Amino acid sequence: MSTPKAITVDLGGTHIRCATVDYQGNISQLQKEKSEIHKGYKYVINKMISMIRKQTAFDEVNLIGIGCPGPLSAKKGVVYAPPNLSDWDQVPLTAIIQKEVNKQVCLENDANVAALGEATFGSGRGYQICQYITISTGVGGGIVINGKLVSGQHNCAGEVGNIIIRDNGSEVKALNKGSFEGEASGRSLMIRANRAGLSVHDAEAVFTLYQEGSPAAMRVVQDYAHDIARGMATIAQVIDPDVFILGGGVMNAFAILEPLILKYYPSYVYPVMGEVQIKQASLEEPGIVGAAFLANN
Structure with missing residues (x-):
């Protein structure tokens, strides 16, 4: 590994990851521990600090980059009650760790x-305007233009989960009715599948049935891909990205979803926009890598 650039932390509701990242985006000494969110934010932050100090490059680096569930203010360094982080309301995370x-x-x-x-180092490398979308339990995203993250006035730029893509659609707590997340998250796919009479417990099982030719699964997956395409088209009318990068657990089925999305997408955009570049996210730890370059932004 070359000269370390930063120590980074990826805080999730289930696990905390911490590692050292160099200027080429290479990761070393990746640690993973349970978050234990139920023990309170002070306990979790102390665990984060302990993991940071355990990095052998601790004395060499001057930057700590942290990725955390939102809502939060990057400018103020404050976390505002993320749904999966109980008791984290108005926690000055940056100041505490600093x-x-x-x-x-x-x-x-x-x-x-x-x-x-x-x-910077994954599927969007070399593209001017990148729209990243992660689809797993929920739907989230981020915009990077010319290598710079676009956060927006309220740190919500690129957070596509609340875009309305279907009239009279599903209702999800704290989101618009018919939102991108409500219609196209992994959770939504499971709800659709079970309503269609498929007895499945995860998204992978739905896609397996699709590949086996189950008529019900084929209808569910096609409708699901249609909603992803509709959400992407809505985004494209605003930022017209060079590439969409799709990540998250659901995108383990990228080979199934990509041709369907490409089929439906053109009907929702201007004809000149019909050809779209879609890539599967390629980094194993994109949050760990990206957090090392926050100071550049």
Whole structure:
């Protein structure tokens, strides 16, 4: 590994990951521990600090980059009650960690750091305008233009989950009715499948049935891909990206979904926009990599 650039932390509701990243985006000494969110934010932050200090490059680096579930303010370094982080309302995360480690600390939401990682060293490398979309339990995203993360006034730029894509669609707590997340998340796919009479417990099983030729699964997956295409087209009318990068657990089925999305997408955009570049996210740890380059933004 070449000269280390930063130590980075990816805080999730289930696990905390911490590693050292160099200027070429290479990862070393990747640690993974349970978040134990139920023990409170002070406990979790102390665990993050302990993991940071365990990195052998701790004395060499001056930057700590952190990806955290939102909502949050990157400018203020404050976390505002993420749904999967209980008791984290108005937690000054940046200030707390900076005081303990005496280094510059940069904070961003987890989808944004993943977008930055993919745009810098992953599937978006070499493209001017990148729209990253992660589809797993929920739907999130981030925009990177000319290598710079676009966060927006309220740190919500690129957060595509609340875009309305279907009239009278599904209702999800804290989101618009018929939202991208409500219609096209992994959770939504499971609901559709079970309503269609498929007895499945995860998205992978739905796609397996699709490949086996189940008529019900084929209808469910086609309708699901249609909604993803509709959401992407809505985004494209605003930023017209050079590439869409699709990540998250659902995109393990990228080979199935990509041709369907490409089939449906053109009907929702101007004819000149009908040809679209879609790539599967390629980094194993995009959030870890992206967080190392937050200071550049």
